[in-house]
Amino acid sequence: MNGRSGPSILLDIQNIDLRIEELTLTREELLEREEIKQLTERIKKLNKELKNLNQEKHSLKLDQRRINDEVSILSDKIKSKEEKLYSGKITNPKELVGINEEVISLKSKMDEKETELLELMEALDEISKNLEKKERHLRETLEEIKKNELELARKEKEIDQEISESKNKRNNLVEHLDTEILNEYENLRKEKGGEVVAVLKDGICSCCNMQLPSIKVDSMRDSSIFYHCDFCKRILVLPQNNNK
């Protein structure tokens, strides 16, 4: 830091502060963060859809069981009627015709139930396929979240490291600076935000772009002194003549 004047150190501090601000903003606005938020919403929606589908499946299964029971009862009835019909014990033709008609009616009911069962099975098949699709989608989305979380953590770590290095650099620089001017700088930053240390180049303030009176510019020769812009009141630093 030999040969470095306060004003040029303050300019370095400002550059570091601006960089830290930029990094902090970048960290907040990392795309992965928004992506995770959206994917999490998708998961919520998928879970809801899965829950509905499972409820529907459950209710169809209950229907299926109920109709199967009905079919089994009908089948028993038909069997017993047919046994009666072909047992040879009943000889009354009218009675025989009656039983035969009952069998026909029972078989027609049975057909209806079997059609219902077929339709149910088709609906269940459709739901199963849909469930499978949604579950796959859910797994993929969870994987995507995980990927984004890893990427986010990696980027945050990288940024945090740079911020921490910048802060160390800043601490080292601050040691070489007068507390009074540092306080002024920090107050100005709170008040105005962004750049509060301007460079005077060709008599123009680099922040507000105003031309300073030539009398004042002529008086500003000492690069170890802090000046102020007449217009924006920012701290003015003279351009460094020697780069080292």
Ligand SMILES: [Zn+2]
């Ligand atoms: Zn200015």
